[in-house]
Amino acid sequence: MKAVILAGGLGKRLRPLTDERPKPMIEVLNIPIIEWQVKWFKRNSINEILICIGYLKEQIIDYVGSGSRFGVKVGYAVEEEPLGTGGALKNAETLLGGSEKEGFFMVNGDILTDLNPHLLRNSNYGGLALVPLRSPYGVVELDGNSFVSGFDEKPQIKDKWINAGVYYFTKDVFGYLPDYGNIETTALPSMAKEKKLKAARYENSFWRSIDSHKDIEEAEKEAKLADIS
Secondary structure, three states, X not given: OEEEEEEOOOOHHHOOHHHOOOHHHOEEOOEEHHHHHHHHHHHOOOOEEEEEEOOOHHXXXXXXXXXXXXXXXXXXXXXXXXXXXXXXXXXXXXXXXXXXXXXXXXXXXXXEEOOOHHXXXXXXXXXXXXXXXXXXXXXXXXXXXXXXXXXXXXXXXXXXXXXXXXXXXXXXXXXXXXXOOOOOOOHHHHHHHOOOOEEEEOOOXXXXXXXXXXXHHHHHHHHHHHOOO
């Protein structure tokens, strides 16, 4: 099986950390995000990985190399200018190779997770991982008389689901991708409209998107508890 890691973004919300290093090289528990992701794919028997790189790409190439030290085979698709998540994947089309029906996994370059990606192979077109929406605030619990009965710090809202940034696609996805632009606002809505995108819910898996400095701190605490190494 093959996988794609989208690692070409600027990581603006993590500045100044990303002024001199790309976002996938940000460390969580002293390990770069990109290493977490490569090892996660390896644990799930996904051994061929294509990394889409752009901003400060040399650092990722120098660190990951051919992938041999991680027990995988790694190649690179280079963006000479920012293409967005959709454009980056389209730019990698010829490098993925394989037959028309052969599928591949894809993950955004800022995701840490231990979810089982193979559960996404439930569609002939595309699979989308969902995780419960996490409240950004603590929730106050009340009894029937409006007395405060407790507090729940940033709970998961179990009836609302968000895009986890982990996908499974067949080659059909390339017919929906833009040259420039994000897959979330171009290909995915079109595929959903044609019922070519099926979701898999992951209620109890570890998942964290690294979008801010606070996310790094919280991810380190949660990764230790989840023991995702």
